[in-house]
Amino acid sequence: MKIAIGGMVEPGSTRVNKTGSWRIYRPLYHRDKCIKCGICSMLCPDSSVKAQEDGYVIFDYEYCKGCGICAYECPKDAIEMVLEEK
Amino acid sequence: MSRLAPGHRGCPGCCDAMAANFVLEAAGDDIIVVSPTGCLEVMTTPYPESAWEVPWIHSLFENAASVAAGIESALKALGRKGNTKIIALAGDGATMDIGTLGLSGAFERGHDITYVCIDNEAYMNTGVQRSGGTPYGASTTTSPTGKESFGNRTQKKNMPAIMAAHGAPYVTTTSISYPKDMMRKVKKAVDIEGPCYIHAHAPCSTGWRFESSRTVEIGKLAVETALWPLYEIEYSEITGVKKIKNRKPVEDYLKAQGRFKHLFTKEGGEKEIAKIQDIADWNVKHYELE
């Protein structure tokens, strides 16, 4: 491997690594229960829950590792962890 | 506001990633981040990739504060400091053991930097060895529980007190389980001129042995039992404290984690738990938490 001067790398380049393949449980979103509080998107360590303009959230299954924090912390049980089917 | 890009190699539910995200959200985009060696550095930047989208530098395990101070001095000398914030994001091992000398020097000289210790209470990146941040009674790979041993024999070092003794304009504790508290304090610190120190408690599911989904809950229990008090210190005076209503017994915190399991299964464990309760009681008295 050739190393760039100063070991410089491109910003955000970890995106090539699709960590969604790590997942054992998948967050399943019950939109009808969601109160748009934004707790899930704030907490996600993998920036894989994003609030949309209307306040509802979308999950990025390309990267979500299935840690379950969003589901555990959701005040309205609007996120359920279900076994991943591969 | 930028956060870490996805695709980093942090464990599912990584506390270091959460801490970094809160700092990034609060501090804005005009920042330069320094990370010493540790989980945050290793998992965000496996060469030739990086999860950072702000200027970021890693040099060594022991010199994050010195590198941050050097960047600040260089920008000032070049007349290019402007409003750019220089932030070090470092582990407890990097901060409370190997990097303390450089950190103390940087605060003594009064550089305009914000230093955040992400305290997951052991050397996680090399396999959970004890550090000066490991609490009394925790089992780690270098303070294992066994026939005679009840885990770590030393108390958690009071690092914020050491930093406050430098007379810094702002020293504070926080926790990744209180993102709003943490973001408010980061914002306050970066806006203050001079060296500021933030000590963020960060429950690590891998090292502390609990389900990753409970990361936030465990951090809240540390605060609710008074084992991790939240306070602010300005120029060596305590100026803010988060009061605790209906304090919980330390057992509630300890029993939720594998690293303390032996305290509940081994004969004599109650005595050790009582010692840990004493630490919480001392915190309540000392920081007037109730």
Ligand SMILES: Cc1ncc(C[n+]2csc(CCOP(=O)(O)OP(=O)(O)O)c2C)c(N)n1
């Ligand atoms: C001088 C030196 N000694 C030891 C190491 C090995 N090492 C790399 S990361 C690490 C642990 C870091 O622990 P901490 O600062 O608490 O951060 P964490 O990984 O827990 O987030 C150690 C011991 C090193 N890289 N350099």
Ligand code: SF4
């Ligand atoms: S935490 Fe729950 S209620 Fe809040 S935005 Fe997320 S899904 Fe909706």
Ligand code: SF4
């Ligand atoms: S399960 Fe974990 S990684 Fe996946 S979206 Fe929820 S918080 Fe993020």
Ligand code: SF4
């Ligand atoms: S060991 Fe802990 S700090 Fe390190 S990557 Fe895993 S969860 Fe994060």
Ligand SMILES: [Mg+2]
């Ligand atoms: Mg650590």
